[in-house]
Amino acid sequence: MYDQLHAFATRLSRYAAWLGGAMMLxxxxxxxxxxxxRRLFGLTMGGSDEISGYLFAIATSLAFPYALLTRSNVRIDAAYALLHPHVRAALDLLAIICMALFSALVTWRAVLAVGETWNSGARAITPLQTPLIFPQSLWLTGWIALCLCALLVLWGVAAALLRGDLRRASELAGAMTQEEEIAAETGTITIAERKEA
Structure with missing residues (x-):
């Protein structure tokens, strides 16, 4: 059941990341x-900087879950590979606990901010006067997804460690090995995609 849930979350987060990429483009x-x-005709569309700022924030939050589930997030792993597998497993568990706590804290604060925006009917103090509830709600969606994905990975890592399956825990939350990074860069199938297939 867990593998299907992880594969579904990975697939859904990939679509969200693609949507975020389209927003950035x-x-x-x-x-x-x-x-x-502006340069050629002396005309300006007005608001492009404001809209691009909203799109950047939304696209970034939508990409976080995919980065977490595919282990694309940055990890400082200079000494990590030299450590004993049990120490690496403990560090992976600590890392995903910290990620879950961080994402929960930011999500909670984001919910409060969006709730305040909703109650006050806040608008941007720009010529567009954008109702802030729209970009903030989409931004919040990415944070909620990250929070849920962090809990999903934490569940998988904890279950794997309770079974003594260090390899599985590393596949879910460990830093990518050089071979895995090369496979991701060259377009060969990743571990997450292999499990999804």
Missing amino acids: FAALMVSADVLA
């Missing part, structure tokens, strides 16, 4: 068009 095109129009 749209923001880049919009800002480029605005700069060119």
Whole structure:
């Protein structure tokens, strides 16, 4: 059951990351068009910087769960590979606990911020006067997804360690090995995708 849930979360988070990438591309095109129009014709679209800021925040939060589930997040692992497997497993458990606590804290604060925005009907103090509930709600969605994915990975790592399965715990939360990084960069199948298939 866990593997299917992990595969489903990975697939869903991949779609969210693609959506975030599309948002970033749209923001880049919009800002480029605005700069060119201003330079060539003296016209401005107005609000492109504001909208691109919203899109950047939303796209970033949507990418976090995918980075976590595919272990693409940055880990300082200079000495990690030299450690005993039990020490690495303990560090992986500590890392995912910290990630779960951090994401829960940020998500809780984000929920409070969005609730305050909803209650006050806050708008951006810009010419667009964007109702802030829309970009903030989409941004919050990414944080909620990260929080749930961190709990999912924590569950998997804890269960694997209770069974004494250090390899499985490392597959879920350990730093990527050089071979795994090369496979990810060259486009060969990743561990997460192999389990998903």
